Amino acid sequence: MKRNMRRLVVLMLILTLAFTSSIAYAGEAKEVKAPKYIFYFIGDGLGLSQRQVGELFLQEASNDKSKKLMMNTLPVTGLKTTYSSNTLVTDSAAAGTALATGHKTDNGVISKTPDGKDLKTILELAEEKGYATGLVSTTRITHATPASFASHNVNRDNENEIAVDFLDSGVEFFAGGGYRHFAPKAWEFGKSKRKDERDLLKEFAGLGYNVFAGEKDSANFLKFAPKGKEKVFAALSYSHLPYDIDRLSTLDTPSLSQLTEKGIEVLSQYEDGFFMMVEGGRIDHAAHSNDPVGTIHDVLAFDDAIKKAYKFYEKNPADTLIIVAADHETGGLGLGMGLDYFLNLEELFDVKASTEAIGYEDKKYDGNREEYFKYIEKVYSLENLTEKERAEIEKAMDLEDKGIEGSKREYGYLTKEPTAIAVAHVISNRANIYWTTFAHSGVPIPLTAVGVNAEDFSGYNDNTMIAKKLAKIIGGEL
């Protein structure tokens, strides 16, 4: 009896201790300071299906069911609606504006209200609060998502104007593609889209930036080691950086994870912390082309970049916040089709290039059917085409032979290349994957997060909440 009493007292003591320590913990959690380091990852076109098929591919290709995408292991999860102010299916400009400013606008508009007033962005607020800032993307750096953080324009296509806006944005680290909007008209290393006489590369250098432009500068960019607080401007390709699967085969440009790593290296020299937006910008493009393998490899490349941030978080857990979001889903990607209860992802293992095939052999259908069928057998692993598959591809070839640019409804994004779209559909169908659109879809996007105040971003709510909460966390308002 006495012994039982003693046991009871010990048990009560343990319970009391556990209870008080959990209260103390909850109290502490409420008083957490603003994170010193903020990573805002945005997968363009990264819906739930894209995240899931990336993870399944990883598991099946390695024959290891325990493998996870880093982004799918983060402890906080939310779903965010993405509609814009004028349509239920957003584009990347309106979605980028919502993610950057916490406000809805019309499709096509960059960080302005539908009636043209500038909206303050979370990056601009972070600058005011003393954070160093970075913008990283695999697209042209003037493309809709990065543009939404550091410029304001009525039209996302005004990329020459967006490039000029970047000059006085105060952003310390730019890295992506698209020198064509910065290089002068007569640039010895490549073409330019500028209509004026300005050389923005020189202007960035004049502002104290270390400038890297064109593929030729990729190695110099990777070698660059900051000596204290330095600024970097890098636009390493004429337009977008290549799809990761094509980059892997031949091209000598950095991966998204290398760009992110360099950003961390440069920005962590600033003692007051940093805010960094990293976009996996071409998941969207591959999904517009209904290309499952291009999509999957860009999802995996995006996840590799998140791993770099996570490593940084592990070293600075009390000071770091990582958010992984998306602007919208692209392609209406369905995992499963018809009457079948399976996916055949092994059909995708030996595909060696995106269906745009840039970087591999850059082979387009040019009228020589035999040669093209040989090519897709080698590159896309499309041997033993069934009659139906062959007919599907030949129907697209007929269209190209007649010199007709494929109808947008039938062949979508790559209107000049119906054959490439037909090949993407054959590959998809072999894997039992289906696409409902060549555009974006209206489904909510998943968000995951870890670190200081990460729990604030959970719930099924709207994409505008992310920037608004972030602003509050760093002591401001949008």
Ligand SMILES: [Zn+2]
């Ligand atoms: Zn898109």
